[in-house]
Amino acid sequence: MTLQVGNILEGKVVNITNFGAFVEISGKTGLVHISEISDTYVKDIRNHLKEQDKVKVKVIAIDENGKISLSIRQALPKKSSRPIEIDWDMERRRSANMSFEERLAKFLRESEERFQDLKRSQDSKRSGGYSRR
Structure with a gap:
């Protein structure tokens, strides 16, 4: 060949x-x-x-x-460029089967994670070069 x-x-x-x-x-x-x-x-x-x-x-x-x-x-074989399909109703169906206490615990956990991310972001901005005077 x-x-x-x-x-x-x-x-x-x-x-x-x-x-x-x-x-x-x-x-x-x-x-x-x-x-x-x-x-x-x-x-x-x-x-x-x-x-x-x-x-x-x-x-x-x-x-x-x-x-x-x-x-x-x-x-190498080409990877598919199609977007991933997301089932948006899955979360709703999942939470429909949860008790109130489970939903509340999930909400508190997610809120705490978001708060920690925000705090880390603010801390990194403060220590990132400029000082406040």
């Missing part, structure tokens, strides 16, 4: 450097840059890959000198 931009192939990691990993595909070696390893920030490639690992890669570029740029990140 000839290498073409857009192909997704399985390859083997043959070398790891600080800036990326070299992967052998179809008898040729291409580079997966550190930014194309994962969707998350990658500080050390060795935490994500090891030599001899089998990985799926997408060919993202082939330059005129024959250098092959690969991406593991782009070869």
Whole structure:
């Protein structure tokens, strides 16, 4: 199979450097840059890959000198961009089955959590650089 931009192939990691990993595909070696390893920030490639690992890669570029740029990140299945459906009536149904005491306890707990968040926010603003005079 000839290498073409857009192909997704399985390859083997043959070398790891600080800036990326070299992967052998179809008898040729291409580079997966550190930014194309994962969707998350990658500080050390060795935490994500090891030599001899089998990985799926997408060919993202082939330059005129024959250098092959690969991406593991782009070869991953796309996450759904659909918004999460929220059942807004679930809370109402849940609270309908609660006793008055349970509702009151829940209200007090949530109020205390909100109050603590507000207090932390105000404290951080006060100590954050400007002094009051």
